[in-house]
Amino acid sequence: MSAISEPGAAPRSRVVEQPGHGESFTEHMISMEWSEAEGWSEARTTPLEDLRIHPGMLGLHYGQVAYEGLKAHRRADGSMGVWRPYDHARRFQRSCRRLAMPELSVETFVAAVDRLIDADQGSLSDDPAHSIYVRPIMFATDTSLMLRESRTYRFLVMAFVAGGFFGDGVESVSVFASHTYSRAFPSGTGDVKVAGNYAPSFLAQREAEAAGCQQVLWLDAAERRYLEEMGGMNIFLVRGGGDRAQVVTPALTGTLLPGVTRDSILTLAERLGHEPVEERISLDRWRAECEAGVMTEAFACGTAAVVTPVHRVVDRGSEWTIGSGKPGPVTLALRSALTDLHHGLAADPDGWLHSPVDHRRR
Numbered sequence: 256m257s258a259i260s261e262p263g264a265a266p267r268s269r270v271v272e273q274p275g276h277g278e279s280f281t282e283h284m285i286s287m288e289w290s291e292a293e294g295w296s297e298a299r300t301t302p303l304e305d306l307r308i309h310p311g312m313l314g315l316h317y318g319q320v321a322y323e324g325l326k327a328h329r330r331a332d333g334s335m336g337v338w339r340p341y342d343h344a345r346r347f348q349r350s351c352r353r354l355a356m357p358e359l360s361v362e363t364f365v366a367a368v369d370r371l372i373d374a375d376q377g378s379l380s381d382d383p384a385h386s387i388y389v390r391p392i393m394f395a396t397d398t399s400l401m402l403r404e405s406r407t408y409r410f411l412v413m414a415f416v417a418g419g420f421f422g423d424g425v426e427s428v429s430v431f432a433s434h435t436y437s438r439a440f441p442s443g444t445g446d447v448k449v450a451g452n453y454a455p456s457f458l459a460q461r462e463a464e465a466a467g468c469q470q471v472l473w474l475d476a477a478e479r480r481y482l483e484e485m486g487g488m489n490i491f492l493v494r495g496g497g498d499r500a501q502v503v504t505p506a507l508t509g510t511l512l513p514g515v516t517r518d519s520i521l522t523l524a525e526r527l528g529h530e531p532v533e534e535r536i537s538l539d540r541w542r543a544e545c546e547a548g549v550m551t552e553a554f555a556c557g558t559a560a561v562v563t564p565v566h567r568v569v570d571r572g573s574e575w576t577i578g579s580g581k582p583g584p585v586t587l588a589l590r591s592a593l594t595d596l597h598h599g600l601a602a603d604p605d606g607w608l609h610s611p612v613d614h615r616r617r
């Protein structure tokens with residue numbers, strides 16, 4: 256594990272009172288470089304600043320770029336808690352491996368995240384709806400247009416202050432099943448967080464918006480029958496109601512991103528007495544079960560979206576409403592269970608909330 260350099264006399268960050276959507280960057284970044292001969296360099300903390308890159312930088316042309324997204328919240332006592340950074344570190348290793356990039360040890364990844372939180376926690380207000388969204392990224396830095404893997408890489412960690420993803424309240428969204436485009440296909444890269452997965456989704460998002468929906472619902476690429484996930488979110492359905500409700504999510508078939516939030520919700524569902532279920536579910540069956548009153552709620556989840564209710568589905572020109580069209584009780588209970596854990600307000604038997612180490616005092 257590499258040592259983390261001192262931040263020097265960097266001034267503490269100013270509080271961001273009104274976070275935008277991904278543009279209220281905090282003031283620092285962490286950088287490391289990798290080469291075959293030297294391995295990973297020591298981590299440096301610097302002000303967040305523009306990069307100087309050669310126009311022929313390999314990662315820019317061939318997409319050898321992997322990233323993560325995780326959040327830190329302020330606890331009631333003012334201390335910071337980072338949500339499941341070790342799980343994000345392990346997923347980052349899988350993403351990098353899939354793109355033939357060097358791996359970063361889990362400890363180095365978490366130390367870099369801690370270091371940035373330590374430097375920039377002053378940007379976060381006391382508003383519990385706000386959080387620091389941390390964005391680690393690794394990219395290929397060789398100057399070469401040969402179609403080959405790079406021999407040098409850079410790892411950066413930056414962050415922005417996040418408000419509520421879809422606004423600060425619990426607003427619900429409508430989804431549009433895409434029959435035109437696919438997000439992922441078997442043995443591709445749908446199960447890792449790599450940059451190339453996202454640009455191809457923008458046209459589908461346009462199509463969804465043109466149909467009056469906020470989000471794309473991705474179906475499996477082979478048959479276009481089974482639910483997979485949403486833009487940067489996994490999807491959950493609630494079957495039945497009350498204590499015996501099933502909390503259902505599409506099974507991980509290799510074309511879905513295994514969300515850390517998805518995993519948290521499956522555990523919390525069981526803790527609240529529900530039955531967590533991972534199954535392959537078709538759009539037609541979902542619709543039939545909604546119309547029969549069996550499926551009562553639906554929601555999307557992810558680091559950015561937290562838990563966001565889904566109230567309407569548009570599929571090939573027809574549409575249906577989920578339950579009453581209002582956020583359901585199981586959805587809201589899971590949402591509060593999760594946000595309580597984020598803020599250190601609930602028992603945390605799995606040790607998911609991590610306290611960043613203050614590196615200056617070590």
Ligand SMILES: *Cc1c(COP(=O)(O)O)cnc(C)c1O
Binds near residue numbers: 486489513515559
């Ligand atoms: C990041 C992401 C998610 C959510 O993962 P979390 O770990 O919960 O943030 C879901 N789907 C896709 C495609 C993603 O990129």
